[in-house]
Amino acid sequence: MAVTDLDKLVKYYHENKIAHVYLIETNNLNNCLNDLKKTIKKLFCPNKYEENCNKCNICNLIDQNYLPSLKIIEPLGSNIKKEQILELKKTFSSIPIYTKNNIYIIKNAEKMNASSANTMLKFLEEPEENILGFFVTNNLNNVISTIKSRCEIIKVFYDNHELDIKTVDNPDNSKYLEIAKTYIYKLEVEKKDSIMYNRNVLLNELSEREDVKKVFHIMVIIYNESLNKLLNLNNEFAKFSDLDYLLKLNYDDVLKRLKLLNNFLDNLNSNANLELLLDKYVIELSDRNE
Ligand SMILES: [Zn+2]
Known part of the structure; x- marks a missing residue:
């Protein structure tokens, strides 16, 4: 399991070297999403995170997809729609609660169409201190280049x-x-x-x-x-x-x-x-x- 690149993020975060937005290419979207959520727990667990932490509220909320400062966006039908990005912007215009950062994950980033990507770009161009973004895709080549060029790219491949x-x-x-x-x-x-x-x-x-x-x-x-x-x-x-x-x-x-x-x-x-x-x-x- 090649989760090492995600583990590096924890290190970067604590060294204040983390980027605002990452584009992750993987050969297994669901596994990668689970590992990414685990990484986010490691960043924000108030205890020293242990495997399957169920002592803390934050890890529990992440497991149940109820953490208000973590939004996961998936395609609706065949596309990620502009409205979904607008909604995200709106949610994240307020200060995060529970965690230091607001975090979004865009699953199947290759499914952004021109209009959702445009809306996203404006969001990326005015990065706010406390927002952390992850695009996840199974094919880097299909991700709109204007998005790609603004992200740090990491690869998470599984045996x-x-x-x-x-x-x-x-x-x-x-x-x-x-x-x-x-x-x-x-x-x-x-x-x-x-x-x-x-x-x-x-x-x-x-x-x-x-x-x-x-x-x-x-x-x-x-x-x-x-x-x-x-x-x-x-x-x-x-x-x-x-x-x-x-x-x-x-x-x-x-x-x-x-x-x-x-x-x-x-x-x-x-x-x-x-x-x-x-x-x-x-x-x-x-x-x-x-
Ligand atoms: Zn925890």
């Missing part, structure tokens, strides 16, 4: 192996795991009518872009584990024993697949047309098989 296995073990994801397995089987073994699989296996079953993303994320996990098995590294490929045929692939084949999957996921984050992306994936995959 995915453990998280990944949790993803496939989570019963909430069993549907996506089954779809991923079927899709892989069709593409790797059946191989005919490849483009039809996108419709029959994926698009007819999954209504949201986010759902397709989950299936592809699980595919990355599966190919990663097969690669680890191939290399005799620690792996959990036994969990996918019905996909044993993947072990016939050689190292380069698996790497190429992982590369295509990662390209797909990157493009998916950038609003490209879903069907076109899926077709592209299948075509590039079969190109290589010939």
Whole structure:
């Protein structure tokens, strides 16, 4: 777990070297948000903060998202709206209670549109002493550059192996795991009518872009584990024993697949047309098989 960069913030804070606003890039938004809240507890816990402090009012309020001086903004629908930023400005025009600073966290900062970003910029240009801001994103490239240029950038990346296995073990994801397995089987073994699989296996079953993303994320996990098995590294490929045929692939084949999957996921984050992306994936995959 790479929480070290967040831990540095505690040090900077006590040395009075903390910036007004940070932009945090992470590969796991929810984990990062939890760790960020932990960092905020460390800054403001009146006791010497210990893991799971439940002695103090402030840590309790942070846990329950009720601390008046901490505002977490998430996209409403597909965007962070100008109104949300105006609301924040209004709330923070008063002096913080309980903590020395007012703190805001903008989750999915890449979802700010031109008008919310503009409103935010005015806020950033007149920084008040007692406001501390955090933008959190899973893709730095998609954050509006005027915001980016005003932030200190830090990266909080998590070792995915453990998280990944949790993803496939989570019963909430069993549907996506089954779809991923079927899709892989069709593409790797059946191989005919490849483009039809996108419709029959994926698009007819999954209504949201986010759902397709989950299936592809699980595919990355599966190919990663097969690669680890191939290399005799620690792996959990036994969990996918019905996909044993993947072990016939050689190292380069698996790497190429992982590369295509990662390209797909990157493009998916950038609003490209879903069907076109899926077709592209299948075509590039079969190109290589010939
Ligand atoms: Zn505490």
